[in-house]
Amino acid sequence: MSREVLQDWICGEPVDTVSLEGPSLQDPNTGDLTEPMVSARSESITRALSTAAEVHRTGAWSGLQPHVRADILDQIANALEGETETLAELGAATTGVVISQTERFAGLVPLIFRKAGALVRDQALSTYDGPFGAVEVHRLPLGPALCIAPWNAPTAIAAHKVASALAAGCPTILKPSEWTPHTANVLARAIHKTELPAGTFQLVHGRGDVGARLTDDERVRAVSFTGGLAGGRAVAVSCAQQMKPAQLELGGNNPLIVLRDADVDVAADGIVTALTRLNGQWCRALGRVLIHRSLEGQVLEAVGGRLRSLRLGHSLKPESEMGPLIHRGHFEQVQGRIDELCTLGGTAHSWTPKPEAPGFFCPGTLITGCAPNLTTEEVFGPVASVHAFDTEAEMFELAHQAPYGLAAYIFGDEERSLEWARRFEIGSTKINGVTVTSLNPEAPRSAWRLSGLGVEGHRETYDFFRGIGVVGVAGRN
Ligand code: NDP
Numbered sequence: 001m002s003r004e005v006l007q008d009w010i011c012g013e014p015v016d017t018v019s020l021e022g023p024s025l026q027d028p029n030t031g032d033l034t035e036p037m038v039s040a041r042s043e044s045i046t047r048a049l050s051t052a053a054e055v056h057r058t059g060a061w062s063g064l065q066p067h068v069r070a071d072i073l074d075q076i077a078n079a080l081e082g083e084t085e086t087l088a089e090l091g092a093a094t095t096g097v098v099i100s101q102t103e104r105f106a107g108l109v110p111l112i113f114r115k116a117g118a119l120v121r122d123q124a125l126s127t128y129d130g131p132f133g134a135v136e137v138h139r140l141p142l143g144p145a146l147c148i149a150p151w152n153a154p155t156a157i158a159a160h161k162v163a164s165a166l167a168a169g170c171p172t173i174l175k176p177s178e179w180t181p182h183t184a185n186v187l188a189r190a191i192h193k194t195e196l197p198a199g200t201f202q203l204v205h206g207r208g209d210v211g212a213r214l215t216d217d218e219r220v221r222a223v224s225f226t227g228g229l230a231g232g233r234a235v236a237v238s239c240a241q242q243m244k245p246a247q248l249e250l251g252g253n254n255p256l257i258v259l260r261d262a263d264v265d266v267a268a269d270g271i272v273t274a275l276t277r278l279n280g281q282w283c284r285a286l287g288r289v290l291i292h293r294s295l296e297g298q299v300l301e302a303v304g305g306r307l308r309s310l311r312l313g314h315s316l317k318p319e320s321e322m323g324p325l326i327h328r329g330h331f332e333q334v335q336g337r338i339d340e341l342c343t344l345g346g347t348a349h350s351w352t353p354k355p356e357a358p359g360f361f362c363p364g365t366l367i368t369g370c371a372p373n374l375t376t377e378e379v380f381g382p383v384a385s386v387h388a389f390d391t392e393a394e395m396f397e398l399a400h401q402a403p404y405g406l407a408a409y410i411f412g413d414e415e416r417s418l419e420w421a422r423r424f425e426i427g428s429t430k431i432n433g434v435t436v437t438s439l440n441p442e443a444p445r446s447a448w449r450l451s452g453l454g455v456e457g458h459r460e461t462y463d464f465f466r467g468i469g470v471v472g473v474a475g476r477n
Contacts (some may be wrong), residue, residue, distance in 0.1 A: 003090065004185035006038045008205055011051040012198025015044050017205050025179070028096030028324040029314045029359040037178045039206040045213060048173055051199040052144035053219040055171035060197040062141045062169035066120050073117035073167060075194035077110040080159075083186050084109065087155050090182045092315040095151060096324040096360065097278050099316050101436075105156040109187075112156070116163035119462050135472035141169030142245065142467045143221030148211050148235070150227040151179035151326060152281045152380075158184055160461065161224045166201065168465035170222070173202045175211050177227075179326060208234075218242060222465055225249070226283075228380075229450055236453065247454040247464050249447065251378040252406030253287035255399045256434070257420075258299055259392070259412025260292040266432060267295075267411035268302035271384075273434040274409060275364040276310065276322045280382030281330075282436065283451075284407035284428075288375060289366065290398050293388040300349070300366065300386070307351040307364050314357070322352070324359040325381060331360035334381035338365055341385065346370035376402040392420065400425060405448025409434055427451065 007014040017038035024033045040048070055061055061069070080087075084106040091102035127134040145168070147161035158174055165172040176184035188203040204210060208231060215223050215238045225235045226249040239246035256274055258267045274286035291299050315323030325331045338348050352363035364382040367375070375385035389395045399408060408429040410417040421429035427446040430439060438445060444457040454464060 003182050004189070006181050006185060006205060008040045008044050008048070009188040009192060009201070009203040010044050010048050010199075011202070012192065015041075017041070017044075020178075020207070023327075023329065025094070026327045027093070027359070028326050029316070029357065031328065031358045031360065037207070038181065039178070039210055040204045045204060045206075045210065048202045048204050049144070049214070049217050049219050051202065052171040052173055055197065055199045056141070056143045061166075061171060061200040066123050069167070069169070070117040070120040072194055072196050073113050073120065073163065076163075076191050076196070077113035077117070079190035079193045080110040080113065080187070083190055086186055087183050089316065090186065091153075091155055091180075092323070094180045094182060094326075095154070095281070096315045096326050097153075097281070098320045098323045099318060100320075101278060105153055108156050109159045112159045113163045115458050116167035116462070119458065120167050130472045132473040132475040135470060138469040138471060139463065139466040140469055142465055143170060144219050145170035145172045145465050146214050146220045146223045147172060147174045148215075148223065148225040148227065148231075149174065149176050149184070151177035152278060152283075154180040155183040155187070157226050158187060161226075162187070162201065164458070164461035165222075165224070165465045166196075167462050170465050171200050171202075173204055173214060173220070175204050175206060175214060178205060178207050181205055211235075212238065215239065220244070223247070224461065224464065232452065245454075245464065247456070247461065248452040249283070249454075249456060250450060250452040251380065252283050252285075252404045252447075252451050253376060253378045253402035254284055254404070254407040254409070255288045255290050255402075256286050256384075256409040257395055257399060257411065258289070258291040258295055259395075259410065259417065260294055261413050262292075262295065262411035263432075264295060264298045264302050267299055268306055270409055270411055270432075270434040271299070271303050272306045272310070272364070275366075275382050275384055276307075277434075277436050279323055279325055279362075280364065281326065281380055284436070285380075285382075286384040287378060287402065288372070288398070289384055289386045290395055291386065291388055292395075293390055296386070296388045300368070303366065304349065304351045310352045310364070312352045312361055312363055313355050314359075322364070322382070324361045326360070328360060330381070331362060334362055334379060334383060337379050337381070338367070338383055341367045341370050341375065344370055344374050346385070372398055372401055378404065396420065396423070403449055404451045406451035425449075
């Protein structure tokens with residue numbers, strides 16, 4: 001598989017990047033170093049910012065008729081239809097997520113741009129009655145938008161942000177994670193085959209320092225960030241200085257609850273999915289299993305049986321069900337966390353055979369015996385702690401013990417599970433099942449506490465990038 005040359009796209013043209021000293025990109029399946037990380041030249045960043053400001057000032061994009069903008073978003077979707085195989089392969093090769101899963105994400109990318117086009121076509125002016133006629137509520141693009149994407153699902157997350165910002169009418173700058181920069185270049189190349197006015201979409205490579213410089217710039221008027229807590233906090237602080245809207249989609253330490261009357265097999269399926277999908281490297285992955293004490297032994301045995309036959313292997317092989325972690329540093333961090341929990345009284349259980357390969361393979365691991373107050377941090381890997389409860393009141397406390405509030409899963413009687421879920425201070429709670437995708441793609445996705453700020457979703461992210469102007473005749477009182 002050939003990889004794109006990692007260039008920036010500034011004002012409609014590809015521009016050379018510079019190689020960085022320090023960590024290099026690695027093949028998660030072999031551990032081999034593949035290529036240096038890259039970054040935008042300083043002058044490219046300066047030019048990207050002035051271009052975005054100019055596109056906004058002149059209305060080169062926002063001034064087009066909505067149906068024209070919608071048609072161009074459809075053109076982007078069409079251009080991306082031919083790239084889904086490449087996106088899936090690059091995603092699997094660079095993140096370690098298995099190809100059967102990256103194919104599903106890649107398939108969503110054109111649909112995300114089509115959905116954005118549909119939102120633009122669907123504009124309706126909302127009005128209120130006023131004493132001298134209608135009071136109109138207009139939603140206008142905020143201005144140059146910055147989209148900062150993480151490495152774990154780089155294509156779909158970047159596409160969702162970029163499509164929403166473009167739909168809103170914003171000149172858009174994408175800064176991908178330099179652990180997974182390649183799919184952003186495929187996206188940029190496809191976008192530049194369309195009639196999108198030059199400079200409306202720009203790709204700027206670089207690490208956190210580049211993300212920070214772009215965030216800090218006053219010409220950037222809105223930042224949508226997905227990533228970890230440290231980066232999210234830095235973006236929040238910078239945006240607060242300028243009262244600039246920030247959408248922060250951060251991490252989680254998500255509880256999966258097995259009530260006393262749960263179906264053990266259904267719960268075990270859910271635990272395995274939540275633990276191993278995307279190799280445990282997703283924000284809604286399993287963090288803590290909370291099991292009614294009477295079912296603990298049975299559930300662990302059922303999970304062990306399933307994990308014993310799970311195929312952990314090369315991420316590009318179609319038969320692999322789970323792949324390696326993304327890079328050596330992350331692998332060592334996850335292993336270090338397992339070791340630490342074991343020194344804190346835990347016992348690590350893993351059942352899946354590791355392949356005879358030098359890659360960063362980490363089987364799904366459950367940790368029993370650790371005090372629950374020691375397992376409240378996100379691991380961001382296929383590792384979860386197990387805690388038994390006796391009463392459902394105790395379960396509710398445990399479910400809210402970690403300082404996050406992104407996702408939860410409850411297995412048990414449907415009605416009672418729903419009753420508990422309705423009281424959870426957690427963004428989304430799924431009953432008797434685990435899926436990577438949302439319960440309903442049209443529904444909002446929200447986060448509580450350290451899991452983030454602002455609401456995601458197609459409509460919500462589109463609205464995030466738009467400011468409100470209320471207009472009406474006041475009369476002479
Ligand atoms: P990071 O926070 O390390 O990086 C996210 C992005 O921010 C990258 O592009 C990174 O650049 C950039 N960045 C880092 N520091 C700064 C800064 N100070 N200012 C601006 N940009 C910065 O997260 P990861 O990529 O490691 O992703 C994993 C995290 O993301 C996990 O905590 C996970 O839970 C969370 N996540 C949340 C999701 C959600 O929807 N809530 C979805 C997916 C992941 P670079 O990588 O090039 O250094």
